[in-house]
Amino acid sequence: MKKGNSSLFFTDSESAESYSLSNQFAENMEFRLVKDRNTATPYDFYYATAMAVKDNLVRKWLRTQNTYNENDTKRVYYLSMEFLIGRLLKNMLTNLSYDEKLAEILERDGLKLEDIVEAEEDMGLGNGGLGRLAACFLDSMATLKLPAFGYGIRYEYGIFKQLIDNGYQVEQPDHWLATGNPWETLRREINYRIKYFGKVISHKDDKGNLWFDWVDTEDVIAMGYDIPVPGYNTDNVNNLRLWAARSTDEFSFQEFNRGNYLQAVENKSTDENISKVLYPNDSYAQGKILRLKQEYFFVSASLQDIIRKYKINHSSMADFAEKTAIQLNDTHPVIAIPELMRILLDEEKLDWDEAWKITTETFAYTNHTVVPEALEEWSVNILELLLPRHLDIIYEINHRFLKYVKQYYTADDEIVSEISLIKEGKEKFVRMAYLAIVGSHHVNGVAALHTEILKNRIFKHFHKIFPGKFVNVTNGITPRRWLRTANPKLAELITNKIGSSWAKNLSDLRKLEDFTNDKKFLKDWQDIKLENKKKLKDYIESEHNIKVNINSIFDIQIKRFHEYKRQLLNVLHVIDLYIQIRENPDKEFTPRTVIFGGKAAPAYLQAKMVIKLINNVADVINNDPQVGDKLKIVFLKNYSVSLAELLIPAADLSEQISTAGFEASGTGNMKFALNGALTIGTMDGANVEMAEEIGEENMFIFGLLSDEVVKLKESGYDPKEYYDANPRLQRVVSIKISV
Numbered sequence: 001m002k003k004g005n006s007s008l009f010f011t012d013s014e015s016a017e018s019y020s021l022s023n024q025f026a027e028n029m030e031f032r033l034v035k036d037r038n039t040a041t042p043y044d045f046y047y048a049t050a051m052a053v054k055d056n057l058v059r060k061w062l063r064t065q066n067t068y069n070e071n072d073t074k075r076v077y078y079l080s081m082e083f084l085i086g087r088l089l090k091n092m093l094t095n096l097s098y099d100e101k102l103a104e105i106l107e108r109d110g111l112k113l114e115d116i117v118e119a120e121e122d123m124g125l126g127n128g129g130l131g132r133l134a135a136c137f138l139d140s141m142a143t144l145k146l147p148a149f150g151y152g153i154r155y156e157y158g159i160f161k162q163l164i165d166n167g168y169q170v171e172q173p174d175h176w177l178a179t180g181n182p183w184e185t186l187r188r189e190i191n192y193r194i195k196y197f198g199k200v201i202s203h204k205d206d207k208g209n210l211w212f213d214w215v216d217t218e219d220v221i222a223m224g225y226d227i228p229v230p231g232y233n234t235d236n237v238n239n240l241r242l243w244a245a246r247s248t249d250e251f252s253f254q255e256f257n258r259g260n261y262l263q264a265v266e267n268k269s270t271d272e273n274i275s276k277v278l279y280p281n282d283s284y285a286q287g288k289i290l291r292l293k294q295e296y297f298f299v300s301a302s303l304q305d306i307i308r309k310y311k312i313n314h315s316s317m318a319d320f321a322e323k324t325a326i327q328l329n330d331t332h333p334v335i336a337i338p339e340l341m342r343i344l345l346d347e348e349k350l351d352w353d354e355a356w357k358i359t360t361e362t363f364a365y366t367n368h369t370v371v372p373e374a375l376e377e378w379s380v381n382i383l384e385l386l387l388p389r390h391l392d393i394i395y396e397i398n399h400r401f402l403k404y405v406k407q408y409y410t411a412d413d414e415i416v417s418e419i420s421l422i423k424e425g426k427e428k429f430v431r432m433a434y435l436a437i438v439g440s441h442h443v444n445g446v447a448a449l450h451t452e453i454l455k456n457r458i459f460k461h462f463h464k465i466f467p468g469k470f471v472n473v474t475n476g477i478t479p480r481r482w483l484r485t486a487n488p489k490l491a492e493l494i495t496n497k498i499g500s501s502w503a504k505n506l507s508d509l510r511k512l513e514d515f516t517n518d519k520k521f522l523k524d525w526q527d528i529k530l531e532n533k534k535k536l537k538d539y540i541e542s543e544h545n546i547k548v549n550i551n552s553i554f555d556i557q558i559k560r561f562h563e564y565k566r567q568l569l570n571v572l573h574v575i576d577l578y579i580q581i582r583e584n585p586d587k588e589f590t591p592r593t594v595i596f597g598g599k600a601a602p603a604y605l606q607a608k609m610v611i612k613l614i615n616n617v618a619d620v621i622n623n624d625p626q627v628g629d630k631l632k633i634v635f636l637k638n639y640s641v642s643l644a645e646l647l648i649p650a651a652d653l654s655e656q657i658s659t660a661g662f663e664a665s666g667t668g669n670m671k672f673a674l675n676g677a678l679t680i681g682t683m684d685g686a687n688v689e690m691a692e693e694i695g696e697e698n699m700f701i702f703g704l705l706s707d708e709v710v711k712l713k714e715s716g717y718d719p720k721e722y723y724d725a726n727p728r729l730q731r732v733v734s735i736k737i738s739v
């Protein structure tokens with residue numbers, strides 16, 4: 001160590017950055033991991049490297065957070081149950097521009113950065129699009145130097161690992177934390193009490209005001225773990241804070257008094273289950289109490305933390321909304337609306353109107369799906385049990401909302417009950433999306449078409465009641481991870497032509513239009529694509545023992561398995577191609593490798609059967625000598641962010657073929673296009689805007705428009721009619737082949 005002064009802390013001028021990365025690596029290897037050249041495993045190399053990189057970030061991280069506090073800047077908080085981050089090392093290196101430096105240092109010891117990054121476990125704390133969007137936003141907000149904070153849950157188990165057994169999906173737990181996480185820092189002092197169950201009591205004060213208290217609760221502690229989020233090419237380092245559940249230290253009194261020590265300790269571990277595992281559903285709201293516990297757990301901890309930070313500079317809540325924007329990533333954190341109301345009413349002692357004004361000015365809600373089964377509704381019985389005060393507040397919000405509706409919109413009972421926050425019936429439910437709309441100042445869809453569907457179909461009454469509340473914010477992706485890091489050769493080729501500004505300002509890619517006739521440039525581009533395809537071919541061969549032809553079209557569909565995403569349509573098309581090859585063996589055929597990847601929710605049988613079908617079809621086609629290398633079909637197991645980084649740069653054709661009106665945006669579509677793949681797709685989600693940007697002539701668009709889908713459904717859709725009228729389809733469906 002070469003610290004210059006005698007203080008225990010670094011001064012501003014004497015920065016931790018002056019340590020060389022190689023010194024830090026050596027120190028970590030020896031002092032923290034207690035390993036030397038003879039005992040270090042590949043994972044140790046990764047771990048020591050990651051800690052060295054994190055050490056290098058710490059100074060900027062502290063400084064950024066200090067600046068926000070000193071300037072009392074307005075903050076934006078992104079509340080999300082999911083952050084699908086993937087691996088961090090390469091991305092950190094890209095953003096810090098350390099990649100080349102580090103590769104060089106490692107090489108001196110005969111180590112390859114490429115190998116070291118492979119040792120990192122994916123941080124799979126999300127299901128799919130919604131979670132990956134949250135991760136992309138963190139990168140972009142840090143790059144834009146926005147004072148932005150992510151809040152989520154530190155799940156011990158991320159999205160399950162997918163194995164394939166006899167063609168069927170098999171789920172295995174993803175214990176990603178088992179080997180430690182070098183990126184996180186436990187903040188011992190940042191922990192909050194989270195209350196559940198109990199009852200609400202009321203009392204009147206001397207002036208006759210009625211107050212409510214939530215008492216006799218069963219409590220759990222939320223502990224904060226921080227992960228640094230460096231921006232690209234800036235000194236800004238933002239923060240992602242993930243909460244882990246810990247039992248309160250007091251043992252349950254009853255158990256303790258009965259002398260049941262072991263039972264008391266056992267109860268502690270059930271508390272800790274709250275942050276144990278990510279729910280692997282992305283299309284079906286099950287209504288399980290543990291899920292609601294998770295939602296309230298991270299919402300309550302985050303709001304307590306946000307208010308604590310606000311109060312560093314403020315003595316009343318009056319300016320809260322001016323200083324705080326809270327974005328709700330889907331309805332999962334929407335319990336934050338009654339929770340902030342509870343805090344403002346019961347703890348801060350504001351009156352309803354003041355509290356409501358602050359609340360609605362603070363929150364904004366993003367909707368990510370129109371699939372009805374995915375829209376969250378919480379049973380009133382469960383809410384009453386777990387969060388009794390919140391249920392009271394929701395009822396009051398609804399009462400005032402419906403009064404407003406009747407006064408200014410309609411008194412028609414049918415419509416009123418249709419838009420009530422409470423769904424009446426044998427069992428009552430709270431419609432969380434409606435609560436989100438009423439309690440937020442803005443509601444956004446994630447692509448132009450999706451926002452129109454929100455306004456004109458699923459939330460049409462709300463759009464009329466609150467004109468101007470609905471806005472469109474089309475999704476995006478970070479070009480740092482999805483081009484610069486995932487496809488470094490292509491990124492370099494582009495930078496050599498037009499400079500590096502595209503990495504922060506993507507529309508600068510338009511400058512490439514000047515080179516559409518530059519033969520050398522085009523050839524270099526094709527060579528890079530071929531090299532990426534070679535890498536993918538090697539992976540497929542080593543992991544799946546399938547030999548693919550790199551001169552074939554790499555036709556890729558990677559996303560969660562869902563009926564509306566229509567992997568089934570894709571595999572039916574493959575069967576059709578297969579029939580054509582068998583019937584016309586001598587006809588010229590452009591070779592194709594059709595690649596699928598994606599997980600199905602464990603209880604979604606229909607989606608799981610499509611995976612099985614793909615694997616069976618693959619078995620037949622890949623082993624048919626008549627087909628040879630004209631056609632191959634590959635189902636890649638355990639699709640993940642890391643696998644996407646290998647697949648997308650190698651794609652020739654991107655499959656974006658959802659039933660129009662169902663895919664809210666899609667973000668994979670953008671990642672493929674950014675890496676130079678062509679798109680085949682329907683007029684759905686952000687495909688529509690992509691077609692506008694790149695020209696419909698540059699996309700292969702097919703199928704019904706979303707309005708046509710609705711009309712067809714209304715007029716009675718009968719798939720059998722299509723089957724009966726189309727002999728080609730009949731053959732595809734009824735073909736029986738064994739090899």
Ligand code: 26V
Nearest residue numbers: 129130282284285368369446663664665666667
């Ligand atoms: C939904 C649910 C339903 C309740 C149970 C738990 C759970 C967990 C996750 C989800 C998320 C489904 C919504 C989703 O991921 N939507 C996707 O969001 C992307 C980002 O906006 C968008 O590009 C995709 O089109 C959209 O499907």
